[in-house]
Amino acid sequence: MSEHALVDIQGLVKAYDLLPILRKLDLTIARGEFVALLGPNGSGKSTLIRLLCGLSRPTAGLIRIGGWELPKESAAVRAQIGLVSHKPLLYDNLSAIENLQFFGRLYNLSGSGLQAHIQAMLVKVGLAKRGHDLVRTYSRGMLQRLSIARALLHNPDILMLDEPYTGLDQDASTVLDGLLKEAHADGRTILMTTHDLPRAAVLPTRVIILSRGVIGYDASASGLDALSLAQIYANVTSMVSAR
Ligand code: ADP
Ligand code: MG
Numbered sequence: 142m143s144e145h146a147l148v149d150i151q152g153l154v155k156a157y158d159l160l161p162i163l164r165k166l167d168l169t170i171a172r173g174e175f176v177a178l179l180g181p182n183g184s185g186k187s188t189l190i191r192l193l194c195g196l197s198r199p200t201a202g203l204i205r206i207g208g209w210e211l212p213k214e215s216a217a218v219r220a221q222i223g224l225v226s227h228k229p230l231l232y233d234n235l236s237a238i239e240n241l242q243f244f245g246r247l248y249n250l251s252g253s254g255l256q257a258h259i260q261a262m263l264v265k266v267g268l269a270k271r272g273h274d275l276v277r278t279y280s281r282g283m284l285q286r287l288s289i290a291r292a293l294l295h296n297p298d299i300l301m302l303d304e305p306y307t308g309l310d311q312d313a314s315t316v317l318d319g320l321l322k323e324a325h326a327d328g329r330t331i332l333m334t335t336h337d338l339p340r341a342a343v344l345p346t347r348v349i350i351l352s353r354g355v356i357g358y359d360a361s362a363s364g365l366d367a368l369s370l371a372q373i374y375a376n377v378t379s380m381v382s383a384r
Pocket of ligand 2: 186188
């Protein structure tokens with residue numbers, strides 16, 4: 142199985158000052174899966190995302206993405222990943238188009254091809270009419286959509302999102318639902334952390350609950366609903382913290 146996995150994690154340990162945050166994590170994700178990564182604050186979700194993007198080094202263990210190994214092949218790994226993190230990673234005093242041009246150049250994209258691609262991305266995320274406006278005039282929902290356009294600019298196989306629904310209102314959340322469904326339908330593999338259990342029960346294909354640095358639950362999302370997931374979540378997270 143593991144040679145076919147797009148993401149292959151074996152015995153992953155991450156410790157800060159000898160304090161283990163992730164404790165020997167084994168996890169494989171196949172191409173095309175949409176994985177929701179749940180867990181209480183401090184359970185290591187962002188740490189795992191950062192490790193997978195090559196932004197942080199494992200204390201021990203193996204990470205392979207698309208056959209490339211971290212940390213030694215981090216450039217090849219990053220080329221396959223689009224990241225939407227807590228921070229928008231956008232420049233306030235540039236327009237949306239200027240931001241995307243900047244990131245496009247980082248990925249060695251340029252010229253009229255890049256211009257057309259940027260325009261198409263802005264249409265995709267519903268910002269075509271605001272492309273020349275400075276990012277500092279954007280609402281939280283617009284920033285989130287522009288972050289997704291930025292993350293998809295180099296056409297990555299994998300989209301990773303760290304709590305993308307945090308701070309969004311109902312309408313912006315619904316727009317984000319649509320963008321994630323579309324990215325998944327386009328064949329992208331998605332790994333998303335969230336505290337939004339009702340969404341985690343219906344949007345993804347697989348649900349993983351991280352608790353105290355280990356995987357406390359890992360199952361297909363089919364047949365899950367908001368109530369059953371809330372019960373599972375309460376059981377998994379309270380069981381571990383009671384130890
Ligand atoms: P989550 O995203 O699930 O809320 P994090 O991965 O952000 O959790 O954090 C997991 C734990 O690792 C927390 O206890 C946090 O304080 C700790 N941690 C995260 N980053 C660092 C760091 N750079 N240095 C020290 N401790 C860290
Ligand atoms: Mg986090």
